[in-house]
Every structure is written in structure tokens, then in C-alpha cells.
Amino acid sequence: VQLVESGGGLVQAGGSLRLSCAASGVIVSGNTMGWYRQAPGKQRELVATITSGRRTNYADSVKGRFTISRDNAKNTVYLQMNSLKPEDTAVYYCQTSDYGSNYWGQGTQVTVSS
Numbered sequence: 001v002q003l004v005e006s007g008g009g010l011v012q013a014g015g016s017l018r019l020s021c022a023a024s025g026v027i028v029s030g031n032t033m034g035w036y037r038q039a040p041g042k043q044r045e046l047v048a049t050i051t052s053g054r055r056t057n058y059a060d061s062v063k064g065r066f067t068i069s070r071d072n073a074k075n076t077v078y079l080q081m082n083s084l085k086p087e088d089t090a091v092y093y094c095q096t097s098d099y100g101s102n103y104w105g106q107g108t109q110v111t112v113s114s
Contacts (some may be wrong), residue, residue: 001025001103003094008108011084015112019079021094021105029072031098035079037090037110047092048079061087084112 007019019035032051038044048068049057056068067080077094089112094105 001096001098001101003096003103003105005092005094005105005108008092008110010111010113013084013086013112013114015084016080016082017084017110019081019092019094019108019110021077021079023075023077023094023096026096026098026103028070028075028077028096031096033068033070033077034095035068035077036093036095037088038093038107039087039090042090044093050077081110084110086112086114088112 002024004022005019007017011017030052032049034049035047036044037047047059047062048066050068050070065083070077091107091109093107096103
């Protein structure tokens, strides 16, 4: 299983970014896929998940601003991030579990300037 994130960068507060997670070795439509983030000096935290049935779940801090989705044909999961805040600054990771093993991408840096 390989998860490759992209789309991070530097953006001003109030701006938007879309993160992508291209998966191989796992079918995103058949697994729960998640986005997590880790800010400097803080623990990694859940941002959003999407199940095989397209049920979504969000951290309270991002509800109404972030949207998780997937493209089955591209086997890719997305995180659309709008109205970004400086406190959203973190490394964002894609995650899934398959046959009892946990898999993570390498992460993509998101920096929001005030």
C-alpha cells in the first residue's frame, strides 16, 4: 500500500487549498480513508474521514470549512480546505487501514499566514 499526498503549500488566511492522496495497493472506495494533521509540538489529530459508503466525519475545528471526497476512477482522496486559518498550519497526512495494518503517506506541509 502506498499513499502519496500532494497539494500543500503556503496560503494567506482566508484562502483555499486542495490536498490529494493518490493510493496504490488499496482501493479507496472499499476502505475508510482519513486525513490527519500534526502541527509542531502537537500530537497528530484526525481532520476528516470518508467511509466506503461515503459517510464523512470531521473534526469540530474544520466543520463547515473542509470537505473530504474521493474519485474512485483515479483511486484518489481529496481534502478541500476553505477559509483557512493560521491554526490550520500543519503537516497533513493521508491514512488508511487494510487487513489490520495501518498505512500513512509521507505528508504534505500546509502553512497559513496571517
